[in-house]
Amino acid sequence: MFVQGPYLGYRLLLVAVISCLLIFVDSRFDYLHSVRHAMSSALTPMQWLSNLPRGVVDWVDATTTSRQQLQEDVDAMKARTLVLERKAQKFAFIMAENGRLRELLNASGVVDETVKVAELIGVSPDPFKHTVMVNKGRSDQVMVGQAVLDSSGLIGQVIEVSEFASRVLLISDNSHAVPVQVNRNGVRAIALGNGSFDYLELANVPDTADIKEGDLLVSSGLGGLFPPGYPVAEVASVQHDPGQPFAKVTAQPKAQLNRSRLVLIVAKQVSGIDELVDEQVDSDISESTSASEGDE
Numbered sequence: 001m002f003v004q005g006p007y008l009g010y011r012l013l014l015v016a017v018i019s020c021l022l023i024f025v026d027s028r029f030d031y032l033h034s035v036r037h038a039m040s041s042a043l044t045p046m047q048w049l050s051n052l053p054r055g056v057v058d059w060v061d062a063t064t065t066s067r068q069q070l071q072e073d074v075d076a077m078k079a080r081t082l083v084l085e086r087k088a089q090k091f092a093f094i095m096a097e098n099g100r101l102r103e104l105l106n107a108s109g110v111v112d113e114t115v116k117v118a119e120l121i122g123v124s125p126d127p128f129k130h131t132v133m134v135n136k137g138r139s140d141q142v143m144v145g146q147a148v149l150d151s152s153g154l155i156g157q158v159i160e161v162s163e164f165a166s167r168v169l170l171i172s173d174n175s176h177a178v179p180v181q182v183n184r185n186g187v188r189a190i191a192l193g194n195g196s197f198d199y200l201e202l203a204n205v206p207d208t209a210d211i212k213e214g215d216l217l218v219s220s221g222l223g224g225l226f227p228p229g230y231p232v233a234e235v236a237s238v239q240h241d242p243g244q245p246f247a248k249v250t251a252q253p254k255a256q257l258n259r260s261r262l263v264l265i266v267a268k269q270v271s272g273i274d275e276l277v278d279e280q281v282d283s284d285i286s287e288s289t290s291a292s293e294g295d296e
Helices: 009-026 034-061 065-103 275-293
Strands: 108-125 131-134 147-149 154-161 166-171 176-182 188-192 198-206 216-219 230-240 246-255 262-271
Touching: 034 108, 176 198, 176 230
Parallel strands: none
Antiparallel strands: 108 131, 108 262, 131 166, 147 154, 147 262, 154 166, 176 188, 176 216, 188 198, 198 246, 216 230, 230 246
C-alpha cells in the first residue's frame, strides 16, 4: 500500500483509521480473540526459528567444553546432589509429620502437584508489559491461570494459551498481584508488581505488622490462583512513617525474572478436602431431608 504512487497520504490515513478501529473493537469486544489465537499459533514456527541461533551457539559451546570444565561440572553436581538428598530426607520427615498433624486435626487433604518443563522462546518488546512466551501450549495440556516457577521461586502465571505456545505474565508487571505470607510468622500481604524486575511492593501493610528485612515471602494460596508455599520474594526494606497507618515495604523477587530460560508450569489438583466437604454437605442435606419427612 505504501509504494510510490498517487494518493499516498490518503492510503496512510486509511490505514491509521483502520488501526484505531481495530484497537477500539479489541478493547471493547472479544471478536478478535480467535484471530489472535490463530495468528499466535501460526507465528510459533517463526519464534522457534528466531530462537535457533541461540540454540546453535549453546550447542557449539557444549561440544567444545574442555575435559577439565566437564570434570568440574560433574564434581559440582555431585556435591549439589548430596545437599539435595539431605534436604529431601528432611522434607520427607516434615511431610510425614504434617500428615500426622492432619490426622490429629481430622482434616485429611491431598495436594497433587505436577509440573511441565518449558523453555522461553520470546520476550515482550514493550517495556511496560512484562510478559514472556514459552514453548508449551494447549497440546501440552497447559491452561490459563497456571503458576510458572523457575529454580528459585515464582515467576508468574499463564494468561494466554495457543496450540503450541503460551504467554506468561511476570509477577513484576504493573497489573500483577500475588497473595503472600511471611514464612516466619504467617503474616499475610499482597505483593504488587511495579514494572521493575528488582523489587515488588507490599500493599496496605499495617505499621504494627511483624515484618522484618530478610523475611521470606511465600505464596499463601489464597484466591486459588497460586499453590501455597512457593518462594516469591525476600523483604528488602521496611519503612515506618510517623502518623501513617501503613508501612512501606519492598521485597526482592527470588526468581530470576529477566534471566531464567527454563521454567516449570505447575498443574495443581486438589483432592481430599473438597471431597470431604462435598460428602459432609450431602450428608447434611440427606439428614435434613429425612428429618423433614419424619416431621411430616
